[in-house]
Amino acid sequence: MSKQIQAIRGMNDCLPADSGIWQWVENKLRQVVASYGYEELRTPIVESTDLFKRSIGEVTDIVEKEMYTFADRNGDSLTLRPENTASCVRAGNEHGLIYNQQQRIWYMGPMFRHERPQKGRYRQFHQFGIETFGINGPDVDAEVIMLSARLWKEFGISEHVTLELNSLGSNQARAIYRDALVAYLTERKDQLDEDSIRRLESNPLRVLDSKNPEVQAAIHDAPKLIDYLDDESKQHFEALCQKLDALGIQYRINPKLVRGLDYYNRTVFEWVTDSLGAQGTVCAGGRYDGLVEQLGGKASPAVGFAMGIERLVLMLQTLDLTDEVPKPVDVYVTALGESTELYSMKLSEELRDSIEGLRVLMHCGGGNLKKQMKRADKSTASLALVLGESEMQAQQVVVKYLRDDMPQEQINRSDLVAFLNSYFKD
């Protein structure tokens, strides 16, 4: 036998055992955004490398070391998208969706980052996200956060996630803060790690985001961004907090919250959980009022978030909140004897015609009753319909309960649809 080829490290197959929960999650996400009037924007997974360099920032983990970048056959530098905000802005500018307009859009799909694979961190992962354009807020900031809060409610995980909130202020205010932070960090340079020392020169705010406990201790008393906010950003932030209070959305102000991408200003937020271990951020977002112009469009305010679907799925599985996920099969239809095969096939088709959404698996491959019932048991079906020569003659079916301790029943074929409708109603 020749050697089997394996999947790329950090890139996962979604096997049938998991695809049910994925579909269920994706459907719910679509329903929620639809209920807020958002529309989908689908962009290619490959973009010009420059798009991400110009938006995410040259001195960020993503651009420095995580991008899948390669030369196209004509020599152009292309990159598998590491996130989708830049692509949305690129597409919005290119197609005139943002110019003098308000837009509310959502997206879902694979993203690629060359990170060290571990639980909740992969090289191909999936994000669901929303972006709004043309609205200054803070009303729309509150809407974006409210929408994310509704997601947790829908999935039953509200008690397991916490909202952390901060404001990065204007670019000018951040520049003043930056100087204060650099002065503070320079005095404590000996307590910083190599990464943080490098960042101190290139992107000092990112030092606040360090996960290294020693660095965290060193920055414990660092100056706080929130004390440096310009008046307008301060008002924006206070108004947002008031709206969240009025909406009953709880949050924790985290003055050290900065995002790993350069384009954010004013509002930034993360939904974090302690049910996932180290990879605790499920959803992250904020305002990025400068990005549209930075990528060549007419300036337009914007706010959005991105959520990691793997982390959400992991949470639902860890917390055992998957009861609502539909089973792949509801009814298993057997066919005993060659003469009944076509009859079973037609009956199965009739059930699919009559009962919307019913999942009917028809036995193929023959075999005796024992063999067919074993297959039925192994499927997720709750009922098996047993059909043999005599049932066919009598225009009846035998219903066997596969998951309940109940005696089998003989049912007239003409009553079958009504019977199944009543059995599966809830």
Ligand code: ATP
């Ligand atoms: P982290 O701090 O966990 O590295 P990040 O700041 O890099 O996250 P964002 O770029 O803001 O993350 O992406 C938004 C969300 O996408 C994250 O909160 C997370 O849920 C998910 N995510 C990011 N990177 C990965 C990855 N490599 N594998 C799985 N999910 C990811």
Ligand code: MG
């Ligand atoms: Mg990251």
